[in-house]
Amino acid sequence: MSTKDGVLTEKITAWEMAIGTYRITGFLQEDTAGATRAWVDDNGTTRAATDRVFRGTTAWDDAWDHLAELRDIYERRFMAYLKTLRGGPP
Numbered sequence: 733m734s735t736k737d738g739v740l741t742e743k744i745t746a747w748e749m750a751i752g753t754y755r756i757t758g759f760l761q762e763d764t765a766g767a768t769r770a771w772v773d774d775n776g777t778t779r780a781a782t783d784r785v786f787r788g789t790t791a792w793d794d795a796w797d798h799l800a801e802l803r804d805i806y807e808r809r810f811m812a813y814l815k816t817l818r819g820g821p822p
Contacts, residue, residue, distance in 0.1 A: 746799045749810045751817065756806050758799045760792065768792055770799045772806065 742762040786795040
């Protein structure tokens with residue numbers, strides 16, 4: 733659970749990739765109104781992973797599935813970054 737301006741919200745980390753100081757984290761967060769959003773923290777820059785807002789009884793499941801799809805996209809970026817560290821082509 734995390735707080736923002738004294739308001740409690742649910743938060744769960746779905747996945748994380750890290751090499752050295754470079755880190756990508758995907759997480760879900762639910763606000764007090766019950767809306768669930770997917771977020772990505774790309775090496776310190778947090779942004780909405782999508783403009784979709786998930787609501788209802790399946791909100792966490794739907795957002796989790798969506799974030800899993802995004803993991804595949806970010807995994808490619810992460811691997812490209814890793815190749816640059818090793819001196820290979822991007």
